Amino acid sequence: xxxxxxxxxxxxxxxxxxxxxxxxxxxxxxxxxxxxxxxxxxxxxxxxxxxxxxxxxxxxxxxxxxxxxxxxxxxxxxxxxxxxxxxxxxxxxxxxxxxxxxxxxxxxxxxxxxxxxxxxxxxxxxxxxxxxxxxxxxxxxxxxxxxxxxxxxxxxxxxxxxxxxxxxxxxxxxxxxxxxxxxxxxxxxxxxxxxxxxxxxxxxxxxxxxxxxxxxxxxxxxxxxxxxxxxxxxxxxxxxxxxxxxxxxxxxxxxxxxxxxxxxxxxxxxxxxxxxxxxxxxxxxxxxxxxxxxxxxxxxxxxxxxxxxxxxxxxxxxxxxxxxxxxxxxxxxxxxxxxxxxxxxxxxxxxxxxxxxxxxxxxxxxxxxxxxxxxxxxxxxxxxxxxxxxxxxxxxxxxxxxxxxxxxxxxxxxxxxxxxxxxxxxxxxxxxxxxxxxxxxxxxxxxxxxxxxxxxxxxxxxxxxxxxxxxxxxxxxxxxxxxxxxxxxxxxxxxxxxxxxxxxxxxxxxxxxxxxxxxxxxxxxxxxxxxxxxxxxxxxxxxxxxxxxxxxxxxxxxxxxxxxxxx
Amino acid sequence: xxxxxxxxxxxxxxxxxxxxxxxxxxxxxxxxxxxxxxxxxxxxxxxxxxxxxxxxxxxxxxxxxxxxxxxxxxxxxxxxxxxxxxxxxxxxxxxxxxxxxxxxxxxxxxxxxxxxxxxxxxxxxxxxxxxxxxxxxxxxxxxxxxxxxxxxxxxxxxxxxxxxxxxxxxxxxxxx
Numbered sequence: 034x035x036x037x038x039x040x041x042x043x044x045x046x047x048x049x050x051x052x053x054x055x056x057x058x059x060x061x062x063x064x065x066x067x068x069x070x071x072x073x074x075x076x077x078x079x080x081x082x083x084x085x086x087x088x089x090x091x092x093x094x095x096x097x098x099x100x101x102x103x104x105x106x107x108x109x110x111x112x113x114x115x116x117x118x119x120x121x122x123x124x125x126x127x128x129x130x131x132x133x134x135x136x137x138x139x140x141x142x143x144x145x146x147x148x149x150x151x152x153x154x155x156x157x158x159x160x161x162x163x164x165x166x167x168x169x170x171x172x173x174x175x176x177x178x179x180x181x182x183x184x185x186x187x188x189x190x191x192x193x194x195x196x197x198x199x200x201x202x203x204x205x206x207x208x209x210x211x212x213x214x215x216x217x218x219x220x221x222x223x224x225x226x227x228x229x230x231x232x233x234x235x236x237x238x239x240x241x242x243x244x245x246x247x248x249x250x251x252x253x254x255x256x257x258x259x260x261x262x263x264x265x266x267x268x269x270x271x272x273x274x275x276x277x278x279x280x281x282x283x284x285x286x287x288x289x290x291x292x293x294x295x296x297x298x299x300x301x302x303x304x305x306x307x308x309x310x311x312x313x314x315x316x317x318x319x320x321x322x323x324x325x326x327x328x329x330x331x332x333x334x335x336x337x338x339x340x341x342x343x344x345x346x347x348x349x350x351x352x353x354x355x356x357x358x359x360x361x362x363x364x365x366x367x368x369x370x371x372x373x374x375x376x377x378x379x380x381x382x383x384x385x386x387x388x389x390x391x392x393x394x395x396x397x398x399x400x401x402x403x404x405x406x407x408x409x410x411x412x413x414x415x416x417x418x419x420x421x422x423x424x425x426x427x428x429x430x431x432x433x434x435x436x437x438x439x440x441x442x443x444x445x446x447x448x449x450x451x452x453x454x455x456x457x458x459x460x461x462x463x464x465x466x467x468x469x470x471x472x473x474x475x476x477x478x479x480x481x482x483x484x485x486x487x488x489x490x491x492x493x494x495x496x497x498x499x500x501x502x503x504x505x506x507x508x509x510x511x512x513x514x515x516x517x518x519x520x521x522x523x524x525x526x527x528x529x530x531x532x533x534x535x536x537x538x539x540x541x542x543x544x545x546x547x548x549x550x551x552x553x554x555x556x557x558x559x560x561x562x563x564x565x566x567x568x569x570x571x572x573x574x575x576x577x578x579x580x581x582x583x584x585x586x587x588x589x590x591x592x593x594x595x596x597x598x599x600x
Numbered sequence: 601x602x603x604x605x606x607x608x609x610x611x612x613x614x615x616x617x618x619x620x621x622x623x624x625x626x627x628x629x630x631x632x633x634x635x636x637x638x639x640x641x642x643x644x645x646x647x648x649x650x651x652x653x654x655x656x657x658x659x660x661x662x663x664x665x666x667x668x669x670x671x672x673x674x675x676x677x678x679x680x681x682x683x684x685x686x687x688x689x690x691x692x693x694x695x696x697x698x699x700x701x702x703x704x705x706x707x708x709x710x711x712x713x714x715x716x717x718x719x720x721x722x723x724x725x726x727x728x729x730x731x732x733x734x735x736x737x738x739x740x741x742x743x744x745x746x747x748x749x750x751x752x753x754x755x756x757x758x759x760x761x762x763x764x765x766x767x768x769x770x771x772x773x774x775x776x
Contacts, residue, residue, distance in 0.1 A: 407682025
C-alpha cells in the first residue's frame, strides 16, 4: 500500500483508475452490453499473438512460407499461437456483427451517437482489412490465390488500378507485395484501429450505454456500477469467447498452412468463410456487370449502414416504431447468410472442387514434411527440392540435360530419354538410328537402319518384344511369350543385329550389349563409364560420372531414367 | 460510488464479482502467455556443421611452419533455411614437428578474429592486443587462455578440421 501511495502521489494512478472504472450503467448491467468489451479483448489478444508471431515470421517472398512452416510445425506451441491468431480473426468478425446487431436493435446509432456509430462501422471495415492482409502473409497457396482475387477486383474497378499497384507494390506479386501487406497488417491497421477505438470509447463514455426503453425513474432505480457489475459480465463473456477459441484451436490443431505459393500452379482458390458471400455474389454478375457485385451492391449496403441515423426518422427508440430500419438490416444479414450458405452448398456438391481441396491438402502435408529439413534460401516452392525425386530431377538438369532431352527439355546432343525403356523408343531407334532423337548427333552413329524390306513392322515388333524380355526393366514383366519366341527366332536366324550386339553382359561388340538394356543397373553402368568394351567402347562420348557423382546419385539417376514413361 | 442501492449484502456480492474478474482476467492472460514461454525460450534453433570434421584442403597446402588461414564450409540449417556450403568459420593451420596443428581464429578473450604477424611470428588479436606464440600460448595481453586448438584429421592426403566454438573470457576451454 505504501508503494501504491508513493506511486499515486506521483502519477495520480488511483483517480485515473477510478475515472476508468467508475461509471453508472442506467437500468443495470446486461449481457447484451458485453460485445464491445469482448472486441477490445479480442483485439488486444490479436496484438499480443501478432507480436509473438513476428518473433519468427519473416516477410519476404523467399522466407515467408518457410518461416511460417517453421513456426507452425517446429517451434514449441507455435501451432497453438498461430491457430489462436487465425481463429481470433474469425471471432472478431463474428463479434463485430453481433455488436452491430445489438446496436441496431437498441437504436444506439441514433442521435446523439451518430459519430460513435460511424467510428464503429469504420472499425468493422478495418477488421475485414486485417483479415484480408493477414491472409496473404504465410505466402501459401490459399492466401496467395485468394488475395490475387481480391487485388484483381481492386484493379478491375474504375480508377482502382493505381490502388492495386500501390498495395501490390507493382504490377505483380512479389517481395514488395508481402512487405506492404505486412506493414499494413502490423503497423497501419493496428494504429488506425487503436485510434478509432480511443475515439469510440471516449464517445461511449460521453453518451453512456443506450439503456432499455424504460421510464427514467425505473432506469435510475435499477442503475448498477460498471465496476464490478458490468465488467464481471464482460469478463465472463471474454472467458467464454477465449474458451471457444482455445477449443477450436486445439480441435483443428491450429490454422491451415497450404503448400508454398506457386504462381505456376492452379489452385482452387476460396476466400475465408466470412468473405464467401462476396465470392458467391460475384458468380451472378459477370462481364460488364461485375462491378455490381464488387462495388455497387457492397457499396450500397455500406452506404445504407452509414446513413442509418438519417434513415431512421422514427420518434422513439422502441422496436415497433423502427420496424423498417430493423427489417432493412435484417434483410442485409439474411442476404449475406443466404449467399454464404449457397456458396458452401455449391462447393460441397462440386466434385472437381472437392478433388482440388483433397490434392491441396496432400500437397500441403508433403511440403510441410519436407520443410522440416529446412528450405533452400531460394525459398517457398524450393521445399520440394528436398523430395528425393526432385533432387534427382535437379541433378539430371545439372549433369545430363546439357546433352539429353527429358520431358521435352534439354539438348539433343545425345539420345532423348523420354520413354527410353519403351517398345516405341526401341522400334523407332531401329528404323532410324541416325535421327537426332537417337544417335544422330553422336560418334555412335554407325548403325545401319533396319528397313521395312529387311523386317516388316510386325517382325520388328516381335524383335523389340524379345529385347524387352531381356531388359530386366519393369516392362519385361509384361511381355507376350509367343511374340518373344518369334522375336528370338528372327534374331537368331533372320536378322543381323547380333553381328554387332551381344546378348550377354561383358561380351564385346560394335554396339552395346543388350542384356539388361534399359534396366537401372545397365543405365547405371553407362552413367559410370559408357566406354566400357561391352557398352559403347570407342564411340562413347559421354563423360564418365563414376568420379563425379556418388554411388547413390548414380543409382538414383539410373532409376529415374529407367522409370520415365513415353511422353 | 453513485450506484443505486448500496448496503452490506450488495457489497459482499460485489466483492465476489471483483474476485471473479481477477480470476478470469488472469486466466485470459494465461492463454497466450503460458505457451509463449515455451515458444520464446525453446525454439528449435539452428544446426550448423559445427562439431563435425570439415574439409580443409590438401595436406600439401600446409607444408612449412608459416600458419595458413583456412575457411571451413558446411551445409547449414538456420531456423527455416537450409543452405548448402556456407562459410561457418576459419582457423589457422601450421605444421609443428611434422604434425598439423589448427587453432580457432576466435580470440579466447572477447571473440575478435586473431591475425598472424609474419614478422613477429606471432598470432595477434587486433582488438585488445593479446599475442600468442606459434604453439598458441599467451605471450601478451588480456586473453585468459591460449588459442583454442582444434582437432585435425588426415586421410588420403586430405585434411579435415573439427570446428568447435568455445566460451569466451574464461580460463577454461569449454565448448558452447
